[in-house]
Amino acid sequence: ETGVTQTPRHLVMGMTNKKSLKCEQHLGHNAMYWYKQSAKKPLELMFVYSLEERVENNSVPSRFSPECPNSSHLFLHLHTLQPEDSALYLCASSHLTNPLNAFFGQGTRLTVV
Amino acid sequence: RKEVEQDPGPFNVPEGATVAFNCTYSNSASQSFFWYRQDCRKEPKLLMSVYSSGNEDGRFTAQLNRASQYISLLIRDSKLSDSATYLCVVWMNYGGSQGNLIFGKGTKLSVKP
Numbered sequence: 355e356t357g358v359t360q361t362p363r364h365l366v367m368g369m370t371n372k373k374s375l376k377c378e379q380h381l382g383h384n385a386m387y388w389y390k391q392s393a394k395k396p397l398e399l400m401f402v403y404s405l406e407e408r409v410e411n412n413s414v415p416s417r418f419s420p421e422c423p424n425s426s427h428l429f430l431h432l433h434t435l436q437p438e439d440s441a442l443y444l445c446a447s448s449h450l451t452n453p454l455n456a457f458f459g460q461g462t463r464l465t466v467v
Numbered sequence: 468r469k470e471v472e473q474d475p476g477p478f479n480v481p482e483g484a485t486v487a488f489n490c491t492y493s494n495s496a497s498q499s500f501f502w503y504r505q506d507c508r509k510e511p512k513l514l515m516s517v518y519s520s521g522n523e524d525g526r527f528t529a530q531l532n533r534a535s536q537y538i539s540l541l542i543r544d545s546k547l548s549d550s551a552t553y554l555c556v557v558w559m560n561y562g563g564s565q566g567n568l569i570f571g572k573g574t575k576l577s578v579k580p
Contacts, residue, residue, distance in 0.1 A: 458510035
C-alpha cells in the first residue's frame with residue numbers, strides 16, 4: 355500500500371458541481387503538495403503546504419480551493435470547473451528537511467463534462 | 468523556453484536494446500536532478516538521482532553536464548518491464564528548504580518482445 359493515498363481514484367463531474375479530492379499520507383511528512391498533470395504537459399505544481407500553512411499558490415484559478423486541516427490530510431475543493439480542468443491530480447508529501455524526496459499518491463483522474 | 472525539455476518519443480525498442488534519453492534544463496541555478504518513472508495511469512516514482520560525477524544503478528546510468536545544462540539516462544539490456552514514461556526533474560531552491568521540483572513532459576519508452 356502506498357504511503358500517500360488519494361480518493362477518489364476517478365471522478366466525473368459536471369461544470370456546476372462541487373466536489374472534493376482527498377489526500378492522506380502515513381509517512382510522518384510535514385509538507386504536502388497538489389500537482390496537475392494534463393495530457394502532453396509536464397506536471398504543474400498547484401499548491402504547497404508546509405506545516406499546514408499554504409506557502410505557494412502558483413496562479414491557480416479560485417475554482418480550485420485547497421485545505422490542509424492537519425499534516426496528514428490535504429483536500430482540493432472543486433467548484434464550477436471547466437472541461438479544460440480535466441486532468442490527473444496528484445498529491446505528494448515530503449519532509450521539510452528533505453523536500454527533494456517527495457512521494458506521490460496514485461492520483462485522481464478528473465473528467466469535467 | 469521551457470524549463471525542462473525532453474524528447475517526448477515514443478521510443479520503441481526491442482528487448483535487450485540500449486536506449487538513451489536526453490534532457491536539457493534552462494535555469495543554470497538548478498541544484499539537484501532526478502529521473503522519475505511513471506507507468507501508464509500511475510503516479511511518478513523516483514528512479515534515481517543524478518550526480519555530477521555520473522552514477523549507475525544496475526542497468527541504469529545517469530549523467531549530468533552542468534556546463535551544457537544537460538542530463539541523460541541510459542538503459543542497457545532493456546526489459547519489457549522498462550516500458551514507461553521517464554520524467555526528467557530538476558530541483559530549484561529558492562532559499563532555505565524552499566524550492567520546487569520542475570518536471571519535464573517525459574519520454575515514453577515501449578520495449579517490444
